[in-house]
Amino acid sequence: MTTPLEARSLIKAFDGDAVLKGVDLTVEPGTVLGLLGKNGSGKSTLIKCLLGLLKPTAGEAFVFGEDAWSLSAAAKGRLGYVPQEVVTYPWMRVRQVIAYTGAFYPTWNQRLADDLCRRWNLPLEQRAGVLSVGQLQTLGLVLALGHEPELLVLDEPVASLDPSARREFLRILIEITGDGDDAGGRVGESARPRTVLFSTHITSDLERIASRLALLKDGAIAFEGESDALKERVKRIRLTSRNGALPTGIDIPGAIHTTVEGVLAEATVTDFTPDLPARLAAENNVDVAVVDLNLEEIFVEMHDE
Known part of the structure; x- marks a missing residue:
């Protein structure tokens, strides 16, 4: 099975200042990998390099075996991504944003999107431009999950969610990865293994859902392995x-x-x-x-x- 995400000696510098200093990281299929690091440690930079949103200064990044900087449409269709700041079409209503995004994916599961909107109480008739930060982040999660991606990359996805929405998100994430009692039913019908890269500062969330941890420090991976091994x-x-x-x-x-x-x-x-x-x-x-x-x-x- 093709490795969903991989970094080899990844270096990224801005104006000569290296943020990533030779990162080696492999995310195996079916893994929920929690990415930990202080503010400014380079977590978002690493994620963007891994997904081909930033070009590395040196080294390589791969998504499903393809060079991240020149991903095919097929590979892009297999991944979902929620950035720290979700950007969408402010003049559209929420239901229109969802319908527009869904039109790009042959695998779009509208029943799943509707269920997620209900569970998160998203105001479907509200214009996206007036959503709160938390509602916008929730919309980003719906857009990333609706096509049932094999690879889900989340950059601080719960930072702006209220406790109730955050708890519901974690429950959904557990279902997605096949660890919940009703996994695969309420969160989609895809039988493909789900892989998740989850960056957050909330360590209690990672202890609940992450099967492995990667600690980014001083521009490199200081630890990668099972959370129990770190403890x-x-x-x-x-x-x-x-x-x-x-x-x-x-x-x-x-x-x-x-x-x-x-x-x-x-x-x-x-x-x-x-x-x-x-x-x-x-x-x-x-x-x-x-x-x-x-x-x-x-x-x-x-x-x-």
Whole structure:
């Protein structure tokens, strides 16, 4: 099966300043990949390069095996994209925008579009130009989902949605990817595997829906893999001395943050192994406690180093 999205040594610079510095990323069929990164880390730039909306300075990007910069109409018909800011035809009514967009896709599922509009309470007779930011983003989701794409790329899709609409969106996304109880029924009849690239700052959403995570930092992918693997790799360790104050320069392998206060020390390590607590206890005459971190805590720790 053709790989939906792939970046090879992708570099993108603006006025000589590199935002992407050799990104390698492969999104396999059927994957829900959560893309994490701070504001300004280059997430939107990476997405646009992957989809052929920006030309890379160097490296390659592929969509279904085709060069992203020269995608065929057939490949474009297999993907859906929701940018951070949805742009549409302000003079058209919502129902007209949906009908106009649907006319471009032989696979357009009007029943699905109608169902999504109902679930999100979209005002079909309202002109698109007077929609709220949240309503406009919801319309963008309907337009991206209506033709039942094999590949769905979402750049901060829930940033402007109210809690109710956001919850409904996540439920739909779970159905799309085949993990819901009624997957494939209420969200379309396509039997094709669905692949999703989902960029967001809301880590709790990613913990709920993403099967894999990619962390973009300093212009490159700092981690890519299953979320459980990241949680097993990044831990907080607390040391309590059995014999007086601990040295301020205590050596903890893989530590990105270390604080020492008297007999207590705390460190966040990025390469935790099951044998590390015992080694630290023996080498430093300390008691060791290991604390699990959630995804938000890991994100903060890895970006504050």
